[in-house]
Amino acid sequence: MEFRFEPEDEKFRTRARTWLETRLAATPAPEPHAWERELGRAGWIGIGWPGDGGDAGDGARYGNRPAALAQQVVWAEEYARSAAPPRMGHIGENLLAPTLITYGTEEQKRRHLPPIARGETLWCQGYSEPGAGSDLAGVRTVATPDGAGGYTVTGQKIWTSLAQDADWCFVLARTEPGSTRHRGLSFLLVEMDQPGRIDVRPIRQLTGTSEFNEVFFDGARAAELVGGEGNGWQVATGLLALERGVSTLAQQIGFAAELKKVVAAAVASGAADDPVVRARLVRQWAELVTMRRHALRTLGATGDPGAPSVAKLLWGGWHQRLGELAVQVSGEAGAVGPEPWSASDPYRIDDAQHLFLFSRADTIYGGSDEIQRNIIAERVLGLPREPR
Known part of the structure; x- marks a missing residue:
């Protein structure tokens, strides 16, 4: 296309x-x-x-x-x-x-x-768990029928973005007792306003901020099931493919703005005079252009199991390298906090440092690089499945 x-x-x-x-x-x-x-x-x-x-x-x-x-x-x-x-x-x-x-x-x-x-209802995603991050088939959160047409959910989710503000959460849980791997999972809709049954705890990150959360479900009620009981794996993997769609192109606009700041910092600090640094900056630009063209060419293409994984591998590593470059071109200032130092806010960091620290997670969340390579190897290239 x-x-x-x-x-x-x-x-x-x-x-x-x-x-x-x-x-x-x-x-x-x-x-x-x-x-x-x-x-x-x-x-x-x-x-x-x-x-x-x-x-x-x-x-x-x-x-x-x-x-x-x-x-x-x-x-x-x-x-x-x-x-x-x-x-x-x-x-x-x-x-x-x-x-x-x-x-x-x-x-x-x-x-x-x-x-x-209407912008009235906010959602969060209940997928990852302490023992089931990129490998969602290891989900252990349990949902049992409550006798009133819904389910009772018990378990823990982690890295739940915006859970502190969400009204609802879609949760991947195990509804078939004794099931393993991708079998016996269901996709449930859970209202977050259940005092005493749902506990949201912010996770403080390297950046000092807390966009992610732990969420504990202790007998929370899920009134709705999407896609039928036991079909959660199909629904969940279908959703993950959507995560690499139109929003990827918007993400690249943000990447371009970040790259522009890094180039300006390199010029201001004199780092751009180094031919090695200049070559890295040019490479970042060329790779960003390539990513955009790849995303446009594959947008809307259905039935390609490798396209989402290729996109994730491309932008995750690219953004991480940009963060490293942002701190490098800042020189000595990249190793210390911005002036003036404040005792009330001792962990204050600048934009370059935030980019460097936050981007360390880019090759992990949303499916780690190892998982993406396995998907490409098994589903696209037809290689043997990884031993478990």
């Missing part, structure tokens, strides 16, 4: 850019929850979701606006380019919603999609 933007897409780009510029000029630092609702009121959440009849031309059924795939890319790119606040509703809009559209019942779509499209 060769992907290109048509004149109509560029008109859509102008409308999106104008709206973002106008709203951000009026409110330069909007409150995150209020901003989600404003995006929803303007029809910018869930653009291109299928409507009546299942085509992408009518999104009125679930409360969003129609948009072709190219226009979804345009919106994601313009949003990233505008330096608007990070989206709190990303997980609900880009992961849970497409999963419900593919595997959910009509009742589930009508219940959950409109609040997501």
Whole structure:
């Protein structure tokens, strides 16, 4: 598939850019929850979701606006380019919603999609566990029927992004006693407001921030099941493929902005005079261009089990190398905290240091490099499965 933007897409780009510029000029630092609702009121959440009849031309059924795939890319790119606040509703809009559209019942779509499209409901993802990170088939969280049409969930999830703000969590749990690996798993929807049954604990990271959380389920109720009992592995892996879609292109806009800052820092510090550093900067730029073209060419391609893994391997290593370069070109300043030092905030770090520290996780979360290489080897190249 060769992907290109048509004149109509560029008109859509102008409308999106104008709206973002106008709203951000009026409110330069909007409150995150209020901003989600404003995006929803303007029809910018869930653009291109299928409507009546299942085509992408009518999104009125679930409360969003129609948009072709190219226009979804345009919106994601313009949003990233505008330096608007990070989206709190990303997980609900880009992961849970497409999963419900593919595997959910009509009742589930009508219940959950409109609040997501209005920016009113926030979601988090309950996948990874202390003993089941990249290898999700090792999930041990248990869900048992509660006799009232739902399930009782007990277990622990970890690295749960935005759980502290989420209203709902989609949880991969084991519903078949004695099952192992990918068998006996189910995809459950759990409301987070269950005092005494759900405990969210922030995880302090190397950067000093706490975007991720541990979540403990102690008899929490899950009223809904997506895709049928025991079909959780199919639903969960289908969702993971969606994680590498349109949002990857928007992510690359952010990468370009970070690279621009690193180049400016290299020039300011004199590091750019070193031919080795210059070569590394040029390589970062060339690889970013290649990643974008690869993402555009494979966008919308279905049935390619290796495309998501190739994309993850490309950007994870690229971003990690950029973080290393960011600290290197800063010189001595890259090894100490920014001035002035504050006793009340002794762990303050600058943007380059944050990029370096946070990007150490890029080759682990979302499926480690080892897991991605196994997927390519087994599902694309047909090599023997890794011994277990």
